[in-house]
Amino acid sequence: MNAWSRSPAESAFSGDVMPFHGPRFRYQVTEVRSSWAAAVVERLNELCALPRGWNGYDGLPVSFSVAQFTLSTLNAIMWDDAPIPSIIPCGSGDLQVEWHLISGDIELHVMGPNEVSAFYEPAGDSGNAIEMEVKADFTAIAGWLRELGEKRRAIITAAA
Amino acid sequence: MSQRQSTAPPHKLDGNNEVTRPADLPEFDNPPLNEVVLGIQFDPPKGYQQIYAGEVWKLYRKDFPHVQEQPALPPTFETFGPTRAASINFKIESGASHDRFWFISEDGSQLIQFQSDRILHNWRKTTTSNPNYPRFERICDGFMKEAMTLEAYLLSLGNPALVVRQCEVTYINHIPMSRSESHKIADWLSYLQFDREPDDLSCAFRQVIRSASGQPVGRLICEAVTAMDEKGGPFVRFSLTVRGVPDAPTVASAIEFLTKGREIIVRTFTDMTTESAHQAWRRVQ
Numbered sequence: 200m201n202a203w204s205r206s207p208a209e210s211a212f213s214g215d216v217m218p219f220h221g222p223r224f225r226y227q228v229t230e231v232r233s234s235w236a237a238a239v240v241e242r243l244n245e246l247c248a249l250p251r252g253w254n255g256y257d258g259l260p261v262s263f264s265v266a267q268f269t270l271s272t273l274n275a276i277m278w279d280d281a282p283i284p285s286i287i288p289c290g291s292g293d294l295q296v297e298w299h300l301i302s303g304d305i306e307l308h309v310m311g312p313n314e315v316s317a318f319y320e321p322a323g324d325s326g327n328a329i330e331m332e333v334k335a336d337f338t339a340i341a342g343w344l345r346e347l348g349e350k351r352r353a354i355i356t357a358a359a
Numbered sequence: 360m361s362q363r364q365s366t367a368p369p370h371k372l373d374g375n376n377e378v379t380r381p382a383d384l385p386e387f388d389n390p391p392l393n394e395v396v397l398g399i400q401f402d403p404p405k406g407y408q409q410i411y412a413g414e415v416w417k418l419y420r421k422d423f424p425h426v427q428e429q430p431a432l433p434p435t436f437e438t439f440g441p442t443r444a445a446s447i448n449f450k451i452e453s454g455a456s457h458d459r460f461w462f463i464s465e466d467g468s469q470l471i472q473f474q475s476d477r478i479l480h481n482w483r484k485t486t487t488s489n490p491n492y493p494r495f496e497r498i499c500d501g502f503m504k505e506a507m508t509l510e511a512y513l514l515s516l517g518n519p520a521l522v523v524r525q526c527e528v529t530y531i532n533h534i535p536m537s538r539s540e541s542h543k544i545a546d547w548l549s550y551l552q553f554d555r556e557p558d559d560l561s562c563a564f565r566q567v568i569r570s571a572s573g574q575p576v577g578r579l580i581c582e583a584v585t586a587m588d589e590k591g592g593p594f595v596r597f598s599l600t601v602r603g604v605p606d607a608p609t610v611a612s613a614i615e616f617l618t619k620g621r622e623i624i625v626r627t628f629t630d631m632t633t634e635s636a637h638q639a640w641r642r643v644q
Contacts, residue, residue, distance in 0.1 A: 262403070263433075263434060264402065264403070264434040264476060264524070267433060267434040267435070267436060268434070268436045268438070268524075271436040271437075271438045272438045272440075274438070274442065275438040275439055275440030275441075275442050276440040276441070276442060277442060278442060311402060311522075311524070312402075312434070312436055312524040312525070313436075313524055313604050313608075334604060335436075335437060335438050335439055335575065335576070335603075335604045336438075336439045336440075336574055336575050337438060337439060337440040338439065338440050338441060340440070341440040341441050341442070
């Protein structure tokens with residue numbers, strides 16, 4: 200899998216040159232190793248392949264650009280063993296990414312690339328719920344996720 | 360390599376919406392530039408289908424009389440968070456997909472790349488017909504007109520204005536090398552120092568670009584790799600790309616982003632190359 204979304208894909212003429220001394224490592228290549236990534240990629244592929252009218256009305260499959268943006272977003276905020284979210288199609292080519300954990304809830308409505316509505320509510324603390332619009336910087340969402348992950352771990356440990 | 364942050368002063372389009380060059384931007388008479396790519400990525404227009412691609416070619420055919428079909432490029436987005444892992448791409452496994460079309464100029468030095476969610480313009484150096492770099496301002500003005508022409512056509516099909524999601528500018532330099540020990544990579548690229556000269560090289564890094572208010576808006580991606588030309592001549596392919604989100608999802612805002620991106624690229628190129636290289640490339644300011 201291509202590690203860096205590199206520009207030379209757009210270079211129309213790069214085929215004119217060859218790697219020096221023949222090595223085939225011009226660009227870094229990594230495999231999907233995170234536990235979440237394979238599951239998310241599989242789910243996004245399913246959602247992009249939905250038939251039109253999948254919801255019994257005129258529902259559209261998730262658009263490829265929304266799916267790719269979602270993957271890029273999750274890649275920016277998830278760590279290796281981060282809780283895997285549910286991904287739900289919404290009918291207009293958009294989707295929802297949701298974490299419903301014992302420690303609280305996070306919902307991201309990805310309406311389009313750079314068009315995300317985010318919601319956060321710690322468990323039993325609706326007074327501290329937060330809603331915000333996000334374009335490309337998901338640092339705050341990553342903070343919510345880490346907080347819920349740590350609280351969840353503490354709850355599970357205490358219960359054990 | 361450490362993460363640095365690049366910033367550039369805000370760019371202005373002049374009253375005629377033409378791109379102007381910042382007065383203090385470093386300039387070279389004979390840069391090792393081989394290719395320049397400008398591009399925007401937008402929401403696929405709902406009323407557009409691949410069968411209209413011939414109509415799109417007609418918009419540019421006078422100056423780009425040749426056409427080729429290529430596989431589509433996947434959408435690419437720069438997003439930001441604490442994780443710095445390499446990005447992941449996936450391929451859609453079913454459903455209709457739109458090809459990418461190359462509309463090529465008569466002399467082969469210029470190219471428009473078009474697919475349902477992208478338009479790009481490439482310029483490349485050719486030894487015969489077009490050896491001189493026509494300069495960013497001219498290429499960018501041409502690209503802006505091409506993007507606006509496409510937008511007008513899509514409007515005529517009943518679509519809204521283009522919703523631009525990402526912009527990208529790339530400069531690809533070919534720095535000729537010799538196989539002799541006296542001709543070292545560090546003679547050209549100041550950030551690469553080796554005790555023993557490597558046989559070959561592949562080195563890349565990314566830096567976050569922030570807006571004046573400190574928000575991350577894009578990335579600089581810099582890559583150096585050893586390569587050979589068709590005659591077996593070794594060179595370093597030194598490419599710099601700026602990609603990110605425009606302030607507003609419009610063509611005009613995208614052009615501002617590209618112009619700002621060019622400035623970051625030229626300043627970074629100047630910082631990362633040596634004084635002796637600047638002399639060889641005839642730096643004039």
